Amino acid sequence: MLTTVLAFLVAIGILVTFHELGHYWVARRAGIHVLRFSVGFGKPLFSWRDRHGTEWTLAPIPLGGYVKMLDTYEPQMPEAWRAHTFAAQPVLARMAVVAAGPAANLLLAVVFYAALAWSGTEALRPLIGTVLPDTPAAQAGVKSGDRVERVNETTIEDWAGLRLALLDALSQPEQAIQLHTEYGTRTLPPPNERGLSAEPAAVAGLGLLPQRLLPQVAALEPDSPAFQAGLRIGDTIEAVGSHPVKEWGDLVRALRQQGQPQQPLLLTIQRGEQRFTVSVIPNWVDAPNGQRIPRIGVAPQVDAAWLAQLQFEQQAGPIDGLVVAVSRTWRDVRLSFSMFYRMVLGDVSLQNLSGPLTIADFAGQTARRGLSSYIEFLALISVSLAVLNLLPIPMLDGGHLLYHVAELVKGKPLSEQAQAFGYRVGLVLLLTLMLFAIFNDFNRLFAG
Structure with a gap:
């Protein structure tokens, strides 16, 4: 808790200070x-x-x-x-003062990303570890071991870039997603055909994971079918009925193909030198896509050797590091504006709004993972703060810029009554957004 609180206070202190320094510095120059x-x-x-x-x-x-x-x-x-x-001051000078706050946050993000690029960071190669059954990726023919080189026209260098490129592709609901791999192009259907949208959870819904999941029990849910059947942590599931299981996807696929409500399944188990069968009656639960699927209550073991093979260090020189930093900042800006736009259209749920509790939680998590993770978090939040302030809502910097643009068009400032009305509307909008964000925070807190 102490780490979380301190990480949150340091983050807010740095980001707010730089934002206000932007306003201050340009105001003094003017x-x-x-x-x-x-x-x-x-x-x-x-x-x-x-x-x-x-x-x-x-x-x-x-x-x-x-x-x-x-x-x-x-x-x-x-x-x-x-x-x-x-x-x-002239209207253009006032606009410069207003815009300087978000600009300072964007500049800070570039500095953070450049520092990460110059110092070197751990990354994962964009190799597919697991393709989950009955997902768009599985239906498109993506295979475990495929290396993704491009998503549509975006070149992919690591898993973080792949995830963000997929999130960007999901923001275009009527366009098919082209995964260009070393073995050919795989075409995923347009997101709206699968009920997916530009939400972080929807990326997982595509069915791609960097980890290679082994059919070995890493965890058991208490009183689950597997627990009641006598399975233990460390057991390897080698077959479901007559269907052999080589990887976790084989197990999931076999359970769905062979399972029937209230009907037992025979699992072949390897435990040390012992090999035996157990009978399991899966629980059937509702999946997000509306289907009912079987669950036996086990979690898979991650293949540590495969994950080690994916890891590599990314490091760039002075010029390349700046190019990478500007590119990553621009990518974050586009995705942030896209998310807000899709929220306004109703394509993305307002449940994705995060308030101070969620931000503090992420601050603590990234701080515990190390300085590089924390700096990357600061860069992303700095971009988010800039984008939020640029929204055309009175009381935010974007709202002030909107008033000044109107002044440029009219040749004189808006009336005090019009500005006051705009501020009241802006206050209502901001309070509504804050209430949604805090409500989401508490939902996540109690759900966890």
């Missing part, structure tokens, strides 16, 4: 006087004032921050100061 730079909300825990008259504060609520600039509403403001207010 000649705007900055009254306060705050990380966090609420009564300041610590503050100091610099020689330019800016108050720097650290506040106790770590869910954001703000830069307060001199404006025309300051009471008893000397006339000479009006030239240094935000409102007195």
